[in-house]
Amino acid sequence: MSRIVVKVGSSSLTTRDGHIDPDRIGTVVDAVADARSAGDEVVLVSSGAIAAGLGPLGLSTRPRDLATQQAAASVGQGALVEFYGRRFAHHGLRVGQVLLTLDDVTRRSHYRNAHQTFAKLLELGVVPIVNENDTVATSEIRFGDNDRLAALVSHLVHADELVLLSDVDALYTGHPDLPDSRRIEVVGGEDDLAGVDVSRVGSAVGTGGMVTKVEAARIATAAGIPVVLTSAALAGEALRHGAVGTRFEPTGKRRSTRLLWLAHASETKGRLTLDDGAVRAIAERKASLLAAGVTAVDGTFTAGDPVDLVRLDGTVVARGLVNFDARELPTMVGRSSHELVELLGPEYEREVVHRDDLVVL
Numbered sequence: 001m002s003r004i005v006v007k008v009g010s011s012s013l014t015t016r017d018g019h020i021d022p023d024r025i026g027t028v029v030d031a032v033a034d035a036r037s038a039g040d041e042v043v044l045v046s047s048g049a050i051a052a053g054l055g056p057l058g059l060s061t062r063p064r065d066l067a068t069q070q071a072a073a074s075v076g077q078g079a080l081v082e083f084y085g086r087r088f089a090h091h092g093l094r095v096g097q098v099l100l101t102l103d104d105v106t107r108r109s110h111y112r113n114a115h116q117t118f119a120k121l122l123e124l125g126v127v128p129i130v131n132e133n134d135t136v137a138t139s140e141i142r143f144g145d146n147d148r149l150a151a152l153v154s155h156l157v158h159a160d161e162l163v164l165l166s167d168v169d170a171l172y173t174g175h176p177d178l179p180d181s182r183r184i185e186v187v188g189g190e191d192d193l194a195g196v197d198v199s200r201v202g203s204a205v206g207t208g209g210m211v212t213k214v215e216a217a218r219i220a221t222a223a224g225i226p227v228v229l230t231s232a233a234l235a236g237e238a239l240r241h242g243a244v245g246t247r248f249e250p251t252g253k254r255r256s257t258r259l260l261w262l263a264h265a266s267e268t269k270g271r272l273t274l275d276d277g278a279v280r281a282i283a284e285r286k287a288s289l290l291a292a293g294v295t296a297v298d299g300t301f302t303a304g305d306p307v308d309l310v311r312l313d314g315t316v317v318a319r320g321l322v323n324f325d326a327r328e329l330p331t332m333v334g335r336s337s338h339e340l341v342e343l344l345g346p347e348y349e350r351e352v353v354h355r356d357d358l359v360v361l
């Protein structure tokens with residue numbers, strides 16, 4: 001029995017005029033149901049909320065402004081889950097909706113909750129249908145693309161494999177429409193990606209194109225999870241562990257999900273400059289960062305936000321979740337814990353970034 005996370009993109013689930021495509025979603029549902037009958041556990045990360053909301057709202061193209069995207073996602077997500085619910089019921093399976101924001105995989109308490117929810121849903125035999133919580137996620141906290149979300153979810157649920165389903169059957173050396181592009185069967189590591197061009201954009205409804213799929217594959221494989229990338233039309237073969245698409249081999253070992261995200265967080269909220277002693281402490285001794293070793297503070301952040309930790313020359317050494325707001329830190333920098341307690345009170349004795357919330361790059 002394997003635990004598989006399957007991610008399917010907007011372009012494989014919806015029609016060009018912004019409605020659910022029953023046949024194409026049906027192919028994915030049937031493949032997932034077959035895998036379940038064969039004893040595998042499946043978590044389905046489904047995009048398509050915005051795309052499926054366009055038609056019902058009379059919109060002909062993906063809106064540019066966040067508020068309309070969120071409104072479309074609200075309408076489309078309901079339609080998608082309703083469709084999944086009915087279609088999986090034909091196979092005697094129940095679905096459960098899981099909407100995640102960035103906080104759910106970075107903040108410790110949320111992370112534990114998300115982990116437990118998935119564990120219970122799978123134990124109860126439910127097929128979790130996951131998406132980003134588009135309707136409430138603001139631009140700063142958006143995952144931005146479901147490929148990366150799927151990589152983090154596969155790590156969160158300790159998946160044995162991540163299957164990325166798109167509208168193209170494999171990764172190619174260049175855009176598949178170009179005559180010179182060749183299909184890539186196996187990616188064993190970074191070397192195999194040298195010279196691969198993923199820069200040309202994908203479908204009108206998807207967000208990330210091939211760039212985010214390759215990035216998701218990097219995140220998952222670096223954490224020890226193999227990835228298969230192929231088209232949604234080949235979902236059946238992919239889930240029967242057939243030789244389809246492009247296979248990305250694991251390149252690293254499992255690490256904490258929160259730190260995995262932090263290492264790959266697309267947006268940090270600020271920057272703390274460290275003196276040489278503090279750099280050595282966090283990088284070599286794996287110590288927490290104390291105010292005494294901070295020389296400058298940039299950015300607007302609140303406690304719990306991810307920040308870059310940089311050397312005096314500005315190069316990034318690490319990323320961490322900061323324990324104080326940006327406005328609190330300037331009076332703290334360079335001071336020992338003892339001074340901070342005397343000056344500001346006992347609650348200022350804590351680390352600026354705890355070593356459990358810090359990842360050296």
Ligand SMILES: Nc1ncnc2c1ncn2[C@@H]1O[C@H](COP(=O)(O)OP(=O)(O)O)[C@@H](O)[C@H]1O
Pocket residue numbers: 008009010011012165166167168170171172173174175176196197198199200201202203204205206207208209210
């Ligand atoms: N090197 C490449 N190999 C395969 N596809 C590529 C490559 N470069 C760009 N693409 C494009 O990426 C598209 C898939 O991305 P996207 O439309 O965002 O998918 P989804 O909606 O499934 O997330 C493909 O259809 C293809 O047009």
Ligand SMILES: N[C@@H](CCC(=O)OP(=O)(O)O)C(=O)O
Pocket residue numbers: 008009010011046047048049050051073131132134144145146147205206207208209
């Ligand atoms: N959360 C968004 C999905 C964004 C996204 O990553 O889309 P895609 O590139 O099609 O996987 C939605 O459901 O519309």
